[in-house]
Amino acid sequence: MNKIKAAIIEDEIPAGRLLHKMLSGLRPDWEIVVLPGSVEGSVKWFQEHPHPDIIFLDIQLTDGISFTFIEQTQPESMIIFTTAYDEYAIRAFTVNSIDYLLKPINRERLAEAIEKFERLTARYGNANLSSSSNELLNLLKNISNPEKKYRTRFLISGDEKLYTLQVEDIAYFYSENKITFAVTKEGKEHIIDLSLDKLSEQLNPDIFFRTNRQTLISVHAIQKIENYFLGKIIVQVKPPFKDKITVSREKIAAMKLWLNY
Template sequence: MNILIIEDEELAVTKLKKTLADVAPDAIVMGVTDSISASIQWLEENPHPDIILSDIELTDGQSFEIFRNLTVESMLIFITSYDEYAMQAFKLNSIDYLLKPVQKDELRAAIEKYRRLYGHSKTNAVSDSKDIEQLLRSFRLVQPVQYRKRFLVKSLQKLISISIEDIGYFYFEELTFFKTFDNKAYVVDYTLDEIEAMVDPETFSEPAVHISFPYKVFRELRITLVTDFL
């Protein structure tokens, strides 16, 4: 059983490898990546593993971006400190969602779930909505919300990561775009409502009108979110 680990904390990688060796001695860790861009490059250059153990919050964004931008046949086990991403995880090819610190019994159960499902339809690994609902209920922990700090976008056939501090404003014109302070425009795969939920509301001022655009201005980052294109 081949495994790829996506994790940007060295200590977490070390602990995960040790736990994995205990619960699945036959597992082979093919590689370890620590960012969205490095993970995409690794998956483009190597045979896909049986399982990907992936943290969600990485230095250059959320690991969901990897699987939205690349077709991956591997089964996914997400590992994170926060429970609010569970529904997004199960929309992907995920068989489990573990909270940090990862417990040995939980990782063993996730690996055993993979073994039971192997040889069947991997895309139907979690198909019962009752299973998802039960898992979500089990993850009800009070955790601070983590707001988006970067956006992964395509530029000249490559994926680049843009810091939110470099973004001037978001707007909608058939597709959703943002424009950076150096006047470059990029398409993002989110609605304006979704973007508004991703960014820290503490940085918003009250809506105002400027050049015929209703907008909200980031007080600290001076970022404008266009909420309606007239």
């Protein structure tokens, strides 16, 4: 078995040294490197070295938030976040990373996170489990901007007049032939001049979830969830959608977390 390579990116030197000591004690056979606790320094290292198997990544670095590092390096590594943020705010990261560790880091929690990493890599391999950079970027940006204002209405044009459509009246959005439609709770459809990707950024993630490439649904529209083949699930909404709304096996954990808020 190849030796596991781990990188620690931590803006506080004593904290980085302590984490290195704890990791070395728990996994003496790992190859561990402590990188500069800055976006610039860490990006430079990643440009010059193979990506490690796992990164212990502090959210707040000396010269910026860690999403800048992720944006610039697109890491192929699995990620465990280290952070001083409270648990409620940070638990969303468990959807797209292995785990998170609250500071000061507890040795038992570190051991649990390592064991989780080892179970996942043994079962799936790193290639299938490296974090989705785009989703991580969205999560990091949302948490680093907790006062972010989400869209509450749309200006719609039709019948030679303009009118407003309230977000709270929308059951779901869907895309068809590169056109985005909003479907209200009453079943009326309206063309929206935004892609589903843009809508995902502008709508409150506590209310709306991107089930797949075609649909973005409101939690209030869900009527029933059923198992489907190949580990997928089907979501039934009201008013009914003309096609099956499927959620892939990879996104089911994220959806369960979303529904459990």
